């Protein structure tokens with residue numbers, strides 16, 4: 001018997017297992033994939049660490065999460081400065097003085113504020129009901145049309161006025177010349193890649209891959225007192241209340257015979273017509289690794305958003321009203337499950353960053369151990 005059976009070896013499951021092992025508890029982690037790590041998993045291709053499920057940049061303001069991560073791996077000083085390519089013209093992201101200068105030729109923060117103010121129009125004082133209103137209020141119509149609308153509608157497969165406003169509030173807006181994509185105090189990518197972080201979290205923990213919990217629930221339930229489930233919540237309950245919507249992605253990796261292809265880790269294609277949203281050039285994450293930097297080839301990945309159909313990977317929860325209220329009904333069922341804890345992006349149907357996922361696993365573990373004592 002194990003203390004915990006952890007279903008899913010992504011960041012939530014791996015962090016939970018780490019916490020439990022620190023307390024001398026016995027965990028079994030299972031995952032249906034052939035590799036541990038969930039969506040932070042990487043694969044070495046031609047000597048370059050490739051983020052298999054989309055680019056991951058660790059950033060946090062949470063001291064305890066940063067302390068934990070840096071006690072396990074060395075974080076490099078990668079700082080994300082995304083570039084947007086709109087029909088061949090380049091703009092810096094997130095929205096900052098470089099962007100405003102490129103868009104309007106303005107030079108000072110005052111000029112930029114005045115320009116945005118003039119474009120906000122009737123959205124200035126309202127409470128935004130959707131992403132379109134939120135974007136127009138934040139940055140005005142030029143930036144909305146050039147850098148937000150096309151990208152967002154490709155990414156989410158629906159018009160901006162049908163999407164929740166919080167999605168665009170993830171992006172900083174600043175009136176300084178600072179291209180850092182995040183506001184958090186700490187940021188970086190693990191030296192040696194995310195697989196190293198996952199294997200450090202799972203050190204000393206039994207882990208079985210290519211095992212499907214839902215395919216043989218009775219057997220797996222008999223293995224532990226408590227189950228920690230990190231898969232899609234609707235699937236756990238056999239979709240009995242209906243299906244939650246997710247957004248899926250398709251990744252196209254390519255090896256190219258040149259030292260660097262785009263000169264930056266991420267370039268977003270913000271027009272409507274280009275079928276992919278972004279191109280990731282992975283070697284730029286590994287900034288201090290001379291050997292990788294000097295390779296005369298590079299690996300890029302084009303990221304194509306696509307509709308989610310069962311059998312594909314669910315990446316993003318679509319947190320509109322219909323899905324949220326369906327999720328809350330599933331959540332009620334989950335609360336009535338006596339021996340199962342639900343955690344992570346898929347089981348709590350929330351668009352979380354990596355640090356939030358780790359923090360919630362730490363919190364949940366402490367909460368249940370407190371309840372048990």
Ligand code: UDP
Pocket residue numbers: 084093147148149151152155167168170171268270
């Ligand atoms: N977004 C945008 N233009 C961009 C980048 C992002 O409009 O060039 C919007 C888009 O709606 C996206 C959201 O901002 O879903 C959040 O972007 P982020 O980069 O945080 O997305 P992630 O990397 O998590 O997919």
